[in-house]
Every structure is written in structure tokens, then in C-alpha cells.
Amino acid sequence: MRAFVLTGPRQFEVQDVAPPTAGAGSVVIDVHRVGVCGTDVEFYTGEMQYLHEGHAEYPIRLGHEWMGVVAAVGDGVDPAWLGRRVTGDTMLGCGTCRRCTQGNQHVCEFRFEVGVRNGFAGALAEQLAMPVTALHALPDSVDDTLGALVEPGGNALRSTWGAKLRAGDRALVLGPGTIGLLVAMFARSAGAxxxxxxxxxxxxxxxxxxxFDGVWTEEDLPELSWDAVIDASNAPSLPGKALDLVEPAKRVVYVGLAGSPSLIDTRTLALKDVTAVGILSASPGLAGTIEKYASGEVDPRSVVAATVGLEQVGDVLAGWRPDGAGAGPKMHVDPRI
Incomplete structure (x- = not known):
């Protein structure tokens, strides 16, 4: 099968590789749609922290925002999965450690991350192997575009949960990229x-x-009371700015990651009695995201500017957008074209 492979910083090939097989407890999926994420760009440039910590190395097969159709099942897997449209969890814990048994497999010390960590091959390929326990079925009302937006949507939904938003609250989202826009959509659906x-x-x-109720630059941001500030940016200065802006006794949420360390003044955190929440993954939010997409309560399809084939992935990672692309920030890939 064809797969997009990063062989080094800014070096890539579409290779013919052996197709996956469905081992015990696993399935093989025909991939229909994959999102290209900021994490993928960091692998492309060589900046991704996992490369420097030993959690990832080249060559690497990217792709952790995906949907597809189950094409084969292994021993112990219900054959009813065959032909089902699915997406899946990126975080694959060991299943036996204390974190996993407490339901926190997404922070398992020994976890694999699909297309990201410890060599687990990602979805930028014609097929993908996954453990059946990580799958989430997609209803017909969640089309292919929405299906590949479930993973980033799960991060966004968890961010709004972390902010504990209620109807009538005022929220400020820092960074109008894909995650920031999704956070804003979920926050609006909560009545904020x-x-x-x-x-x-x-x-x-x-x-x-x-x-949205307001879209601002830092220079023209009005002086309002913010019940929650959610940092979905990659700017090192904005975590501290979020803490400065939020109302005392309210919440800041950090879902964006900068390429260099960000500093906050814990004296401000304590003296304002602010709760700070970090969001790593979509895992606990995947089912809720599918429900909101299926009901139409949140519909982020316009964030996808265009869908291209595997041969264009390297160009997309380098910042290319095809002629006629929409205004949204997200690019999708269909490995079948």
C-alpha cells in the first residue's frame, strides 16, 4: 500500500509499504480522510519535542486525526465491526498500569500515540491497524469530514469542560487556529x-x-471580565497573558503548546485564586464530540479548506494551499486519491 513517510526533517516520500494485518483484538481500516495537524508540522520541521526526548524517531508515518471503514478483523473481534465507519483514539495505553486502570490511559507512561509516539504507524496511508478497544463508531450523520475532525474536536470539548463554562459566562479563546475555533464553537454551544x-x-x-461575539487583536481587546480564558495558541507569551486576563476565582485552560518554554507567575495564580487546567488529548472527549457533531449542535466542517491526496502532504506540511482552497485553517488528506 502507499504511505506518506517522513524520513528526516523536511524529507519525505510516498512509499510502497507492506499493508497492515489484523492481529488478535485488532482491525484493519481503509482510511478515507486524515487531518494534517500542527504536531505533524513540528515533526516535519524537526521541532517536535518527542524527537528530542526519545519518544519518536525518523522514519515516521504520521496521521492521528482520521476516519475510515473497517476492512478486516482479527481474532477475538466481533465481525459486526466489518464495514463500519469509525474513528479512533490516538492514545493507546498499556492497559495495566495504575493510570490506565484509573481511566487515564491517555497519560500512560508507556503509551503509544498513533502517528506520533513510540513508532505506532499513523493514518497517512491507505490502511491503518488499530486495537478494536480504541475505535468509536460514526453514525451516518457524521460524514467523512466531520469524522476526521473528531480528534481535534475532542481536545476542544475537553477544554470547555476544563473551563466549566455555563450559559451566560464570557469566554476568551487565544489563538483562532483549528483548535481555537473548535473550542469557540463548543463554548458557544454551552451558551457562553x-x-x-x-x-x-x-x-x-x-x-x-x-x-462569534468578538474577534480581536491583542491591541484592540476590550477590557471585559473573562470567566474563562482558554489558550489554544502556540505563542510563548500567551499563557502568562491568559492568567493576567482571567477574572479572580475563575479558570484558565492550556491546550496550545509553544515551541519553547512558557512562563506563568504562580504568585498571580495564587493571589487571584485561579484554577489552571492542562489538556493533553481528546480521549475522554471523543464520544461527546461525536454526539455533538451527529446532532448538528456543533458543525465545524467549514474549517477544512481543502482535501488533497498523499502526494501533496509534503507540500501541505510546508505551508502550501491548493488553488481554490477555502478560508479555514485545516487541510485534509484522502489517501485514495
Missing amino acids: EVHLMGRSPRSLEYARTLG
């Missing part, structure tokens, strides 16, 4: 008044088309 702050004129203009 939602504002975004960003820097890029193109991203700000697109965010305005989605009808």
Missing part, C-alpha cells in the same frame, strides 16, 4: 458569550465569518 484573540489577519477574518 465567546470572543477570540489572534494575530493573523487571515485567521481573524475567517473567525469573524463564524459569528
Whole structure:
């Protein structure tokens, strides 16, 4: 089968590789759609921290935002999975450690991350092998585009949970990229008044088309009381800014990651009695995201600017957008084309 393989920083090939097989407890999936994520870009540039910590190495097969159709099942797997449209959890814990047995497999010390950590081959290929325990079935009302947005949506939904947003709260989202926009959509579905702050004129203009209560630059951000500030950016300065902006006794949520260390003043955190929440993964939010997409309560399909084939992935990682692409920040890949 064909697979996109990063062989080094800014080095890549579409290779013919052996197709996966369905081992015991596992399935093989025909991949229909894959999202390209900021994490994938960091692997492309060589900046991804896992490369420097020994959790990942080249060559690597990327792709952790995906959906597809189950094509084969292994021993011990219910044959009813065959032909089902599915997505899956990125975080695959060992299943036996204390964290896993307490339901926190997404922070298991020994975890695999699909297309990211410890060599687990990702979905930027014609087929993908997955443990059946990590699968989530997709209803017909969740189309292929939405299916490949479940993983980033799960991160966004968990961010709104971390903010404990209620109807009438005022939330500020820092960074109008894919995750920030998804956070804003889920926050709005919770009944919050939602504002975004960003820097890029193109991203700000697109965010305005989605009808949020306010879209601002840092310079023109109004002095309002923020019940929650959610940092979905990659700017090292914004975690501290989030803490400065949030109302005392309220919440800051950190879901974005900068390429260099970010600093916050814990004196401010304590003296304002603020709760700070970190969000690593989508795992606990995947089912809830599917439900919200299926009901139409949240519909982020417009964030996908275009869908391309495997041969264009390297160009996408380098920042290319095809002619006629939409204004949204996300690029999708269909390995069948």
C-alpha cells in the first residue's frame, strides 16, 4: 500500500509499504480522510519535542486525526465491526498500569500515540491497524469530514469542560487556529458569550465569518471580565497573558503548546485564586464530540479548506494551499486519491 513517510526533517516520500494485518483484538481500516495537524508540522520541521526526548524517531508515518471503514478483523473481534465507519483514539495505553486502570490511559507512561509516539504507524496511508478497544463508531450523520475532525474536536470539548463554562459566562479563546475555533464553537454551544484573540489577519477574518461575539487583536481587546480564558495558541507569551486576563476565582485552560518554554507567575495564580487546567488529548472527549457533531449542535466542517491526496502532504506540511482552497485553517488528506 502507499504511505506518506517522513524520513528526516523536511524529507519525505510516498512509499510502497507492506499493508497492515489484523492481529488478535485488532482491525484493519481503509482510511478515507486524515487531518494534517500542527504536531505533524513540528515533526516535519524537526521541532517536535518527542524527537528530542526519545519518544519518536525518523522514519515516521504520521496521521492521528482520521476516519475510515473497517476492512478486516482479527481474532477475538466481533465481525459486526466489518464495514463500519469509525474513528479512533490516538492514545493507546498499556492497559495495566495504575493510570490506565484509573481511566487515564491517555497519560500512560508507556503509551503509544498513533502517528506520533513510540513508532505506532499513523493514518497517512491507505490502511491503518488499530486495537478494536480504541475505535468509536460514526453514525451516518457524521460524514467523512466531520469524522476526521473528531480528534481535534475532542481536545476542544475537553477544554470547555476544563473551563466549566455555563450559559451566560464570557469566554476568551487565544489563538483562532483549528483548535481555537473548535473550542469557540463548543463554548458557544454551552451558551457562553465567546470572543477570540489572534494575530493573523487571515485567521481573524475567517473567525469573524463564524459569528462569534468578538474577534480581536491583542491591541484592540476590550477590557471585559473573562470567566474563562482558554489558550489554544502556540505563542510563548500567551499563557502568562491568559492568567493576567482571567477574572479572580475563575479558570484558565492550556491546550496550545509553544515551541519553547512558557512562563506563568504562580504568585498571580495564587493571589487571584485561579484554577489552571492542562489538556493533553481528546480521549475522554471523543464520544461527546461525536454526539455533538451527529446532532448538528456543533458543525465545524467549514474549517477544512481543502482535501488533497498523499502526494501533496509534503507540500501541505510546508505551508502550501491548493488553488481554490477555502478560508479555514485545516487541510485534509484522502489517501485514495
